[in-house]
Amino acid sequence: MEHSPHGRPPGRPPVIADVARVAGVSVPTVSRVLTGSTPVRDKTRQLVMDAIRELGYRPNEAARALVRGRQSMIGVITSNTTRFGYATTIQGIEEAARAVGLLVAITVVDSESEADVKIAVDLMLGQPLAGVIVLDFDRQGEQALLALPETLPIAAVTSTREGRPVRRILFDDRSGGREATNYLLALGHRTVHHVAVPGTGRPSGRMEGWQEALRTAGAVVPEVIDTDWTAQSGFEAGLLLAERPGLTAVLCGNDEIAFGVMKALQTRGLSVPGDVSVVGFDDHPHASLWSPPLTTMAQDFVQLGAASLRSLLADGREPTEDPATPSLHLVVRESTAPPRI
The missing domain is CATH 1.10.260.40 (lambda repressor-like DNA-binding domains)
Structure with a gap:
């Protein structure tokens, strides 16, 4: 051309x-x-x-x-709009923005490439923005956060205090990973295996909580199996888990992964929870309808999104931290049980 x-x-x-x-x-x-x-x-x-x-x-x-001072839009930068946690966080942002008369513009950054991130950020900067919320759930979110100008109000929905000093709306999945692991250990499982979601260049909070709980209990810390968030990757991880001797309990990085793990274990002739207990994370709407219904760590992502909008619009631009999800809690269903003796 x-x-x-x-x-x-x-x-x-x-x-x-x-x-x-x-x-x-x-x-x-x-x-x-x-x-x-x-x-x-x-x-x-x-x-x-x-x-x-x-x-x-x-x-x-x-x-x-912008020149007239009529900023009427909130920008949201995310790497995905279809996964449960991403979609419902965006839902919370949009509902809270609509309540105060603001529109929401969503930009998807689906690549970690510096050039692709810059293109997406530049596109968003062409809008009359009152501020930007970044879903810092993965590497793409972290890269976008670094690329935004300092002159713009910014809030990050994240599980870490590390990184650029901006307003941070924190969800404590580290304590969630610890609580879920301790629950399985209390049932009598000698250790807990972990199927992990992608991190932001560092281990996810839920993985760190899992490790902490096992080490505190003096339990063996099995090798982690990494996935790409999807049920299909969970299925592939489940096939690998089925070959591990002594497998009795698994903590999955999200519920979709757990669905895939459970299906794979069942295709290998293992019952859930008879042979293997499985715990997910996030409380996906399908979790209670799965067979068996999935035990999971529940998070209120809509609340998380609304809290990020409130924080962004608060007076002043000094970096703050808002522990926005005190409702993180374990929902016990039928996918977990004590190990067979």
């Missing part, structure tokens, strides 16, 4: 990213020049204005709304 002298495909009108490239500055710097929200050096401002004239760039309605 041919490009204009400025590297832009022919026929496409210039966008803010083109202005930034020609001026040799960042997209947030161009936004600051256009909105007047933050002082910019005269030399930098002139570079941006020269690039605007050279390209014939016209600020879109979003930029004009």
